[in-house]
Amino acid sequence: MTQKILVLPGDGIGPEITAQASRILSACQARGLDVEIEEGLLGGAAYDVHGEPLPAETLEKAQAARGILLGAVGGPKWDKIEDLAKRPEKGLLGVRKQLGLFGNLRPAITYPQLAQASSLKPELVAGLDIMIVRELTGGIYFGQPRGIEERDGERVGFNTYVYSESEIERIGRVAFEMAQKRGKKLCSVDKANVLEVTILWREVMERLAPEYPDVELSHMYVDNAAMQLVRAPKQFDVVVTGNMFGDILSDAAAMLTGSIGMLPSASLNESGQGMYEPCHGSAPDIAGQNVANPLATILSVAMMLRYSLNEPALASRIEKAVGRVLDEGLRTADIASEGTRTVSTTEMGDAVLAAFERQ
Numbered sequence: 001m002t003q004k005i006l007v008l009p010g011d012g013i014g015p016e017i018t019a020q021a022s023r024i025l026s027a028c029q030a031r032g033l034d035v036e037i038e039e040g041l042l043g044g045a046a047y048d049v050h051g052e053p054l055p056a057e058t059l060e061k062a063q064a065a066r067g068i069l070l071g072a073v074g075g076p077k078w079d080k081i082e083d084l085a086k087r088p089e090k091g092l093l094g095v096r097k098q099l100g101l102f103g104n105l106r107p108a109i110t111y112p113q114l115a116q117a118s119s120l121k122p123e124l125v126a127g128l129d130i131m132i133v134r135e136l137t138g139g140i141y142f143g144q145p146r147g148i149e150e151r152d153g154e155r156v157g158f159n160t161y162v163y164s165e166s167e168i169e170r171i172g173r174v175a176f177e178m179a180q181k182r183g184k185k186l187c188s189v190d191k192a193n194v195l196e197v198t199i200l201w202r203e204v205m206e207r208l209a210p211e212y213p214d215v216e217l218s219h220m221y222v223d224n225a226a227m228q229l230v231r232a233p234k235q236f237d238v239v240v241t242g243n244m245f246g247d248i249l250s251d252a253a254a255m256l257t258g259s260i261g262m263l264p265s266a267s268l269n270e271s272g273q274g275m276y277e278p279c280h281g282s283a284p285d286i287a288g289q290n291v292a293n294p295l296a297t298i299l300s301v302a303m304m305l306r307y308s309l310n311e312p313a314l315a316s317r318i319e320k321a322v323g324r325v326l327d328e329g330l331r332t333a334d335i336a337s338e339g340t341r342t343v344s345t346t347e348m349g350d351a352v353l354a355a356f357e358r359q
């Protein structure tokens with residue numbers, strides 16, 4: 001059956017990087033991948049046309065799609081919109097919530113060719129392969145009540161950090177199953193020394209553990225986890241954590257791989273429908289210059305093939321193509337180092353496509 005794919009370029013560098021990833025997707029189509037690809041508007045691009053970051057038309061297309069490829073949303077142009085609900089980022093959060101994409105997989109893999117590009121010593125990161133499993137539709141991002149209001153003559157801002165047992169359990173299961181398929185080590189990251197919500201988080205993880213006897217479960221406070229990630233990152237296999245801690249730790253993990261431009265992601269619901277996007281943002285500082293690294297987005301297409309379209313061979317083919325291009329010494333500016341050739345976004349896209357076709 002033909003599956004639908006929706007491409008949402010978004011804002012800033014979004015259109016530049018999704019253009020390169022779309023070329024790879026089309027190449028997969030030419031090799032028999034049975035998909036129908038359409039485009040839609042999300043974020044600031046949607047706000048400019050429809051006055052809202054997630055128009056009904058985009059949501060409908062997203063609901064009908066098996067896989068969504070997103071560039072990134074947001075930028076200074078829309079940061080002054082007073083109504084938070086109209087900000088580009090709310091469009092992204094809306095898709096995640098409306099489609100129930102609670103399971104966010106953020107793999108931090110250091111390609112051997114890029115060990116030099118990391119800000120850490122090469123021996124600390126060479127061979128690194130961590131999977132961060134971030135809860136994506138709950139926690140402080142969505143908790144009620146929230147707002148800014150006048151209290152006793154001054155303004156007060158507040159948010160609510162809340163998780164139910166069922167929310168914790170379902171992300172816990174994703175993480176335990178992921179650990180079973182990998183190195184069988186799961187580290188749950190919380191702040192159970194201070195926050196009740198994460199005391200419950202820890203309890204639920206402990207309760208699940210006997211169902212996965214082959215997985216070694218450990219717990220770590222988030223501040224220590226941030227420190228351990230830059231001290232000795234290879235101690236981790238799978239990390240499971242809530243929405244906000246996962247957001248922060250995955251950006252830190254990105255730098256272990258050499259650049260945030262290398263970190264793809266998958267956001268999945270119970271039925272395997274998914275949104276795929278680089279972990280980075282719209283990079284307004286380099287937008288429109290044809291210098292952004294498209295590899296995280298291209299690698300997100302590989303994740304789509306693996307997790308939503310059941311095409312692991314095509315997924316590996318893309319990942320191998322990326323490896324070949326790095327072997328050839330091609331680098332976008334963010335991962336450049338001595339002895340490599342700096343290329344543009346489009347040249348990197350050309351090279352990955354050529355390597356994909358050559359195999």
Ligand SMILES: NC(=O)c1ccc[n+]([C@@H]2O[C@H](COP(=O)([O-])OP(=O)(O)OC[C@H]3O[C@@H](n4cnc5c(N)ncnc54)[C@H](O)[C@@H]3O)[C@@H](O)[C@H]2O)c1
Binds near residue numbers: 286291
């Ligand atoms: N998923 C998303 O759509 C997403 C994620 C994060 C931030 N944002 C939004 O993006 C905007 C900018 O946020 P920010 O500056 O904090 O984070 P950012 O990730 O956009 O940029 C941080 C730094 O990393 C660089 N960078 C990011 N992606 C790169 C790439 N592919 N190649 C080379 N360099 C890259 C940028 O140039 C910048 O210096 C904000 O509006 C923010 O809300 C969106």
Ligand SMILES: CC(C)[C@H](C(=O)O)[C@@H](O)C(=O)O
Binds near residue numbers: 093
């Ligand atoms: C843009 C923002 C809403 C988003 C998040 O915080 O989840 C981003 O930082 C991410 O990591 O995908």
Ligand SMILES: [Mg+2]
Binds near residue numbers: 251
């Ligand atoms: Mg983030």
